[in-house]
Amino acid sequence: AQSVTQLGSHVSVSEGALVLLRCNYSSSVPPYLFWYVQYPNQGLQLLLKYTSAATLVKGINGFEAEFKKSETSFHLTKPSAHMSDAAEYFCAVTLNNDMRFGAGTRLTVKP
Amino acid sequence: ETGVTQSPTHLIKTRGQQVTLRCSSQSGHNTVSWYQQALGQGPQFIFQYYREEENGRGNFPPRFSGLQFPNYSSELNVNALELDDSALYLCASSWTLGDEQYFGPGTRLTVT
Secondary structure (H helix, E strand, O other): OOEEEEEOOEEEEEOOOOEEEEEEEEOOOOOEEEEEEEOOOOOEEEEEEEOOOOOEEEOHHHOEEEEEOOOOEEEEEEOOOOHHHOEEEEEEEEEOOEEEEOOOEEEEEEO | OOOOEEEOOEEEEOOOOOEEEEEEOOOOOOEEEEEEEOOOOOOEEEEEEEOOEEEEEOOOOOOEEEEEOOOOEEEEEEOOOOHHHOEEEEEEEEOOOOOOOEEOOOEEEEEO
16 A cells, blocks of 8 residues: 655754755555645645656745655755745645545744 | 635534534535544545545544535544544545545544
8 A cells, every 4th residue: 555654753944944854655556646734723735746747846835846756755845944834744645546644744944 | 715614613522422524625526535633643544435425445443434415515423432533634625536635624523
């Protein structure tokens, strides 16, 4: 069965610094991959998705992710962190309509 | 704006009771999925409905059941509540199977 592993339950960066949130997937066939963001007391909002088209995917709020099949990775990046980026981020994989989420990474942005 | 709403926002129940959570999908979305998100964890897939039929189920016991209605609303029913059922319950809808999902704000259930 497919699964995702998010490396690092907490990541802290300074405002303006690079954001890198790591996600590795396990799937027997090429999956669809997603990154979602969750703000406190809210549902999940889609940041971006990979559906076997371009390997570099651009999302909302300046985030992007690169699908690397050789590394089974789909890391999320943003060149310059903003205070409003502080939230919980979830990587997810879907195959045959079954979506599996990682445990999440809490991003803290320091002034 | 996702257009997915859930009710109630918060709910407190006693162990052994039954609960019904409701979701209103975005108009036109034929697929709805339900997830359980325990504190500090990622969402866990409960089940999915497509055109009013269950289309997939995660590792949850039969006391978790659901319904999807023609008017794009759906329900999650949980019988014989246990303390471990305390969580945020999220519904998500999509145009069709495998499409990106739009999440509601969730219902926070506390079982005492």
